[in-house]
Amino acid sequence: KRKHQEFIDPTINEALRRAGFRWPNIDALAVTVGPGLAPALEVGIAKIRELAKEYKKPVIAVNHMEGHLLSSFACNSRGQGAFSKIRWQFPILGLLVSGGHTQLVLMNGFSQYQLLGETLDDAAGECFDKVAKMLGLGYPGGPIISELAKTGKPIFDLPIAMANSGDLNFSFSGLKTACLYKLQKLGVVVDKPAFAPRASTGKQFYCDFAVSFEKVLVESLMIKLKKAIEQYQ
Structure with a gap:
């Protein structure tokens, strides 16, 4: 404040x-x-x-x-x-991915909105921040993870929640938890500052984990966005 x-x-x-x-x-x-x-x-x-x-x-x-x-x-x-x-005309489909919100909105006109789907728990931005914290990368997590992801390889398997749910809602708490378990299984000390002296993981690990996480999160957004386009085109 x-x-x-x-x-x-x-x-x-x-x-x-x-x-x-x-x-x-x-x-x-x-x-x-x-x-x-x-x-x-x-x-x-x-x-x-x-x-x-x-x-x-x-x-x-x-x-x-x-x-x-x-x-x-x-x-x-x-x-x-x-x-x-x-050249555009209504209806317009909007995907809102801000820090604390993740929503799919059908815009039938100005001030005419239909909420098609939203996150049932964490927002996408919150998930970025929490995973960045686990990795010891600092805040805000989105820019840091995206920068590391540029030179990473998506070698870590992570889940896409609600991909076949039949609705247009999102969920990211499961992805966050999966990242925590994956890091613990790999022996990474969660919340420890990244790139610390004598760290057991080098920079490439963080790049690979960042792109693996980012790829899955974006894919979960795209699955629901494509489904909405099919339903409301």
Whole structure:
């Protein structure tokens, strides 16, 4: 929470600078109201109330996950964006893989959403972080594991949960547990800092384990995404 409070003003000022706007040019203020971590949300909501009162601007409450979906429609100052060069129409299928959420959403129109599937336990991002912690790689785990995976070989067998479940839900707690058991079976000291002096495993081991884990997690996402495309195309 303290870090959010420390950086929120510089972040707002930098956003205005990059956009080339001043407060008189702003029509309304938007703020994420959830889902998310309460301390972070509290800082944002408190700041937006302060700014709305100071500059007399209306406030728009934004759902965190809807914000992820709609970011695909955003364009830069040159009118360039993900959808700017393609012809598109509803319905649109969205796969949301953020730090704490994993969802498949059918977008039938703006503000018209159908939740097709979601994780029943850990989110994909949480699984990355927890496996990185087991390997002693630090936080956040996603970028570290993905970087190591670039030079690894997928030599470790890990399970894909709910591949044949018949629905569009995800599960990643089983993969996390399988990684723990695999590491213990290999004699790796869990949570020990990676690449420590006299470590029993060299860097290539971490690269191989990282790509094995990442490959299985991404494959589990793709299985459900392909199934959703088949059902709703």
